[in-house]
Amino acid sequence: MALVLWGLFGVDMNVWLDAFLRLQLIVIVMTVTVMALIYVERKFVGRIQMRLGPMRTGPYGTLQSVADAVKLLTKEDLRPATADFWLFELAPYVTFVPVFMTLLALPFMEDWGVRDLQLGLFYIVAVSGVTVIGYIMAGWASDNKYALLGAVRSAAQLISYEIPLILAVLAVSMVAGSLNLNDIILQQDTIPNALLQPLPFLILLTATLAELSRRPFDIPIGESEVVGGPWVEYSGIRWSIIFALTEYAGLWGMAVLGSLVFLGGWEFPFGTSGFWGDFDFLYQMALVFAKSSFLILTMMLISATFPRLRIDQLMAFCWKILLPFGFLQIVINGIVLMYLDSEVTRDIALFATSGALLVAMAYVTYLATRQPSREARVAAMVAARSIQ
Amino acid sequence: MIGVLKSLTATMGTFMRKPVTIQYPTEHRKVPERERAFPILLWDFNIDEPFCTGCHACERACPVECMTVTMRDNPLFAEGKSKRRKIIDEFYIDYGRCMRCNICVEVCNFDAIAMNNTWSGHELSTVDRKELILDLDQLLDLSKRKDLQAWDPAAETRASTEGRPQPPIAQVGATEDAPAAGEPLTVAERSAEEQDSPPTP
Numbered sequence: 320m321a322l323v324l325w326g327l328f329g330v331d332m333n334v335w336l337d338a339f340l341r342l343q344l345i346v347i348v349m350t351v352t353v354m355a356l357i358y359v360e361r362k363f364v365g366r367i368q369m370r371l372g373p374m375r376t377g378p379y380g381t382l383q384s385v386a387d388a389v390k391l392l393t394k395e396d397l398r399p400a401t402a403d404f405w406l407f408e409l410a411p412y413v414t415f416v417p418v419f420m421t422l423l424a425l426p427f428m429e430d431w432g433v434r435d436l437q438l439g440l441f442y443i444v445a446v447s448g449v450t451v452i453g454y455i456m457a458g459w460a461s462d463n464k465y466a467l468l469g470a471v472r473s474a475a476q477l478i479s480y481e482i483p484l485i486l487a488v489l490a491v492s493m494v495a496g497s498l499n500l501n502d503i504i505l506q507q508d509t510i511p512n513a514l515l516q517p518l519p520f521l522i523l524l525t526a527t528l529a530e531l532s533r534r535p536f537d538i539p540i541g542e543s544e545v546v547g548g549p550w551v552e553y554s555g556i557r558w559s560i561i562f563a564l565t566e567y568a569g570l571w572g573m574a575v576l577g578s579l580v581f582l583g584g585w586e587f588p589f590g591t592s593g594f595w596g597d598f599d600f601l602y603q604m605a606l607v608f609a610k611s612s613f614l615i616l617t618m619m620l621i622s623a624t625f626p627r628l629r630i631d632q633l634m635a636f637c638w639k640i641l642l643p644f645g646f647l648q649i650v651i652n653g654i655v656l657m658y659l660d661s662e663v664t665r666d667i668a669l670f671a672t673s674g675a676l677l678v679a680m681a682y683v684t685y686l687a688t689r690q691p692s693r694e695a696r697v698a699a700m701v702a703a704r705s706i707q
Numbered sequence: 708m709i710g711v712l713k714s715l716t717a718t719m720g721t722f723m724r725k726p727v728t729i730q731y732p733t734e735h736r737k738v739p740e741r742e743r744a745f746p747i748l749l750w751d752f753n754i755d756e757p758f759c760t761g762c763h764a765c766e767r768a769c770p771v772e773c774m775t776v777t778m779r780d781n782p783l784f785a786e787g788k789s790k791r792r793k794i795i796d797e798f799y800i801d802y803g804r805c806m807r808c809n810i811c812v813e814v815c816n817f818d819a820i821a822m823n824n825t826w827s828g829h830e831l832s833t834v835d836r837k838e839l840i841l842d843l844d845q846l847l848d849l850s851k852r853k854d855l856q857a858w859d860p861a862a863e864t865r866a867s868t869e870g871r872p873q874p875p876i877a878q879v880g881a882t883e884d885a886p887a888a889g890e891p892l893t894v895a896e897r898s899a900e901e902q903d904s905p906p907t908p
Contacts, residue, residue, distance in 0.1 A: 367718050371728040624718040625711075681708045 341433040345422055353567040354384035360619050367623045391563075394555035399462055402552065406460030411553070411560040414453030418569045420446045425575050426500050428603040429585055439500040440492055443576060444485050447530070450565070451477045454539075457561070458549040469548025472630065473532065473539030479637045480529035480536075486645030487519035487526065491580050493652045494669060504584040511583035515669045518648050518677040520581045522641055527573045527618065529637070531566055534622035538630050570615060578610035640687070644680045648673060735826050740858030744828025745802050746811050746820050748795075748843070750850040756783055757847055758819030759795040765811035765820055773804035774811070798846055802831060803839040823849060824856045 358373070358381065365372030373380030398407055421443045423433040436442050451474050458470020491512050495503040503512075513520040529536040539548040547553075550561050578584060585603035628636070651672045659665040691699075729736055746765075751758050761778030781794035811820050822828075827849060833839060849855055 363722075366726060367722045369721055369724055369726050369728075371726045371730070374730060620715060620718060620722075624714050685708045 338433065342423075345419075345433060349419070349422060349568050349571070352571050353564055354388065356567045356570060356615065357384045357387070357563060359615075363616065363619050364623045367620070388559070391559040392556055396555040396557060397552070399552050401462040403460040403462070406456045407552075408557075410453050410457035410460055411557045411565075412453075413456055414450050415560050415565045415568070417446050417449040417453075418565050418572060421572045421576070422568070424500065425572065425579065426504065426584070427575065427607055428600045430501065431600065432500075435501055436499070438498045440488055440498045440503070440580070444481075444488060447569075448478075448481050450569075453561075454549045457553070461549075461552040463552055465546075466549055466551045469539050469551065473548055476529060476532070476536065476539055476633060479634060480526045480641075483522050483637060483641035483645050484526035484530060486642070486649060487522040488580065490516055490519040490645070490648045490652050493649065493656060500579055504579055504586045507583040508586050508590055510666060511581060511587045513581040513583075515666060516581070516648070516652075516673045517670075518644060518673045518680065520577075521677060521680075522645055523577055523581065524614075524618065524621075525641065527577065528621060529633070531569050531573065533566075533570075533618065535625040535628055536633060537627060538633060541627070570618065571611070574611040574614040574618070575607065577614050578607055582610045582614070584610070635687070636684070640680060640684055644676055644683075648676055651676070738824060738826055738829075738856070740824055740856045742822070742824040742828070742856075743807055743809055744823040744825070745805055745807060745831070746800060746846075747823045747828075747849050747855075748798060748846040749819055749821055749855075750847050754783060754789045754791075756781070756789060756791070757795050757843075758817050759798065760791050760793045760817060760819070761795040761798070762793075762816060764814045764816060768810050768814040770808060770810065771804050771806050773801040775799040795843065798843045799840055800846060801840045803836050821850075821855065824858070825849065825854055827854070 361383070362372040362380070373383035376383045376386045398404070424436045424439040424442050426432040426435060426439075432439075454473045454477065455470050458467045458473075461467070492498050492503065494512060494515055495506045497503055497506070528534075532538075532540045541548065547562075550558060553561060585606045588606075652669070655665060655668045655672060659668050749758050750756075760781075761776050763776050763778070766772075766774040766776045776798055777796040778793050779796035781789055781791045783789035783794075784792050807822070809822060812822055831839065
């Protein structure tokens with residue numbers, strides 16, 4: 320075991336064996352993380368609602384996820400008689416595999432990912448967009464009009480929010496001058512990107528919530544109203560692949576990505592050259608863990624706080640607010656990076672412009688929420704006409 | 708926009724608060740003293756016999772006819788130890804039938820029956836509904852173990868009206884030494900009274 324780990328952390332070995340072992344490690348860590356995240360979310364949201372959350376299974380309910388996994392694995396795997404066999408059976412995997420593929424490019428420690436890709440950020444953005452196809456497949460194959468409706472809604476939402484997400488990530492890669500995640504992290508040794516680029520950071524948080532169909536943006540899922548959108552007809556293990564694995568592995572992946580790209584990953588407060596020599600990777604792991612946990616808890620807090628948006632509000636927020644400001648940020652970044660050579664003035668200019676844009680975006684959103692609804696305006700017009 | 712931050716702090720605030728959940732089967736909330744679960748019989752510790760004389764008053768008053776009562780001569784009366792000529796012989800209450808209306812307690816002339824005001828009156832689930840028909844021993848058990856919560860309505864009145872102007876006590880038909888406040892003596896008060904004056908042989 321020690322030998323294997325040593326091999327993973329530097330010693331040469333067969334490329335295929337190396338990749339296989341790294342994948343195995345990722346799979347194990349991902350499964351454990353997903354179970355832990357489900358438990359953490361239930362506990363956290365429970366405490367927010369002044370409940371205890373799961374308490375019965377194991378000490379303080381810690382084995383709840385294990386019990387749930389056993390239940391889901393042993394449940395009957397139903398398939399409607401009129402469903403399209405192959406599409407129906409494959410859709411969960413098509414939703415899950417892209418999420419898993421994003422994990423392969425993430426450098427969890429310095430020079431330790433499954434693969435260090437030169438265009439890692441580009442790869443992640445490209446791959447995570449494929450999930451939509453799984454949603455559409457599930458909705459179409461279920462032979463259920465509600466599933467199809469849910470699939471179309473979720474496709475609309477996912478494709479819309481993909482764009483601000485890309486713009487946010489692009490703005491950061493402009494600042495870093497690289498699409499390689501390792502480079503982006505190494506560049507943040509003194510100031511994390513979240514400070515230089517607060518607006519893209521916020522856009523990334525928002526778009527991540529929407530991409531994962533989490534609470535303020537869970538219109539396609541809507542457990543209580545449209546009973547799960549594209550996967551009304553799924554049950555048992557297939558449902559748990561879609562729901563638990565995809566959602567929470569995606570949450571984990573996006574949180575790690577955010578902590579690497581925006582919070583400085585394992586580089587930011589103390590630099591890469593740690594204090595423990597060969598065992599620096601432990602400290603780097605702890606740092607990434609702490610930062611991604613912070614992001615995950617923030618997202619859970621947001622999910623637990625805000626009510627669901629209406630679909631027109633959701634779309635308007637993406638297309639009319641996030642997207643223009645994302646473009647604006649990129650244009651301004653371009654100007655700043657083009658004309659400011661000194662690093663200090665450049666950083667100050669980046670922070671100032673992005674902060675100003677953030678305030679402007681908040682103000683525009685505030686104005687939009689204060690505007691009377693279309694129905695109210697129409698009613699006012701009708702009333703004015705009838706008086707005449 | 709400030710509302711967004713405010714709502715986030717609000718949820719964080721509730722996160723910091725202590726959960727209100729009580730883990731019920733292992734942890735019990737206190738039952739109020741006036742809790743009315745199911746009727747049980749009371750034990751007279753002074754003479755070591757039930758208060759109940761088997762007078763059938765409760766059985767006749769019971770709207771759902773869940774009680775079965777039989778009476779016998781009291782051997783302790785013959786020995787001169789008790790004032791009760793008759794004593795309960797057999798008493799069955801079908802808890803599956805009882806609707807917890809409290810009428811049996813109100814009609815009892817000897818205050819021999821009371822409503823169970825502990826959790827044991829609620830956690831009664833059984834696998835067979837025959838087990839819900841309780842016999843005399845089971846009905847007396849709680850009182851014999853002194854597990855019943857004593858309650859004193861006068862104390863509650865005192866607590867709630869403390870420091871406030873008192874309403875006039877005098878009511879129609881009330882005399883100085885026998886206040887007709889409409890509240891009979893409680894179980895606790897009565898047993899205390901009887902301890903003061905032991906029964907005359």
